[in-house]
Amino acid sequence: xxxxxxxxxxxxxxxxxxxxxxxxxxxxxxxxxxxxxxxxxxxxxxxxxxxxxxxxxxxxxxxxxxxxxxxxxxxxxxxxxxxxxxxxxxxxxxxxxxxxxxxxxxxxxxxxxxxxxxxxxxxxxxxxxxxxxxxxxxxxxxxxxxxxxxxxxxxxxxxxxxxxxxxxxxxxxxxxxxxxxxxxxxxxxxxxxxxxxxxxxxxxxxxxxxxxxxxxxxxxxxxxxxxxxxxxxx
Numbered sequence: 001x002x003x004x005x006x007x008x009x010x011x012x013x014x015x016x017x018x019x020x021x022x023x024x025x026x027x028x029x030x031x032x033x034x035x036x037x038x039x040x041x042x043x044x045x046x047x048x049x050x051x052x053x054x055x056x057x058x059x060x061x062x063x064x065x066x067x068x069x070x071x072x073x074x075x076x077x078x079x080x081x082x083x084x085x086x087x088x089x090x091x092x093x094x095x096x097x098x099x100x101x102x103x104x105x106x107x108x109x110x111x112x113x114x115x116x117x118x119x120x121x122x123x124x125x126x127x128x129x130x131x132x133x134x135x136x137x138x139x140x141x142x143x144x145x146x147x148x149x150x151x152x153x154x155x156x157x158x159x160x161x162x163x164x165x166x167x168x169x170x171x172x173x174x175x176x177x178x179x180x181x182x183x184x185x186x187x188x189x190x191x192x193x194x195x196x197x198x199x200x201x202x203x204x205x206x207x208x209x210x211x212x213x214x215x216x217x218x219x220x221x222x223x224x225x226x227x228x229x230x231x232x233x234x
Contacts, residue, residue: 115184115226153231171199174197
């Protein structure tokens with residue numbers, strides 16, 4: 001084999017430009033764009049893997065990594081349950097109290113409606129009499145009285161009414177003009193009545209005389225019937 005001598009480098013003439021390098025016209029490589037959905041990792045920062053989904057517990061709920069609930073959460077739940085129980089008991093107690101109160105008020109309203117009518121009938125029988133029918137008038141009046149007041153009425157009728165009515169031949173008729181409830185309980189009602197008594201007797205020559213009376217009858221409910229337990233005149 002024959003060896004070839006390398007060609008000596010050619011000297012540049014003054015003013016001649018240096019030839020360009022073979023890779024001078026190539027474009028510089030550019031960095032590839034990074035997708036906005038996946039930001040580039042920071043150098044030196046460890047990327048944590050995604051956390052696995054929590055598995056359901058025995059009661060079907062998903063806990064936080066299987067850790068027990070905080071103690072403050074348990075205390076708060078017990079407090080809510082206790083509050084619900086207290087409120088429920090209070091509502092039930094209020095309902096019982098309200099129902100009892102309503103029933104009591106209904107009984108008072110019923111007494112206020114029925115007692116005045118009984119008092120009007122009783123007052124007409126008690127305050128009316130005639131000198132020719134005193135015994136029958138007394139018995140008619142006693143039907144509207146309690147046993148206690150019946151004795152008091154009989155004593156007054158025997159001492160005052162019978163002697164005076166016979167002496168002047170008096171005949172008295174009572175007429176109720178108005179009535180109203182002064183006080184009412186479920187079994188006792190005080191009824192105020194305005195009663196006109198017209199009297200004819202020999203003391204006034206047989207001419208009628210009208211007395212405008214105001215009386216209060218204390219009515220007591222006995223065996224479902226309103227009876228007079230006392231009479232007060234004004």
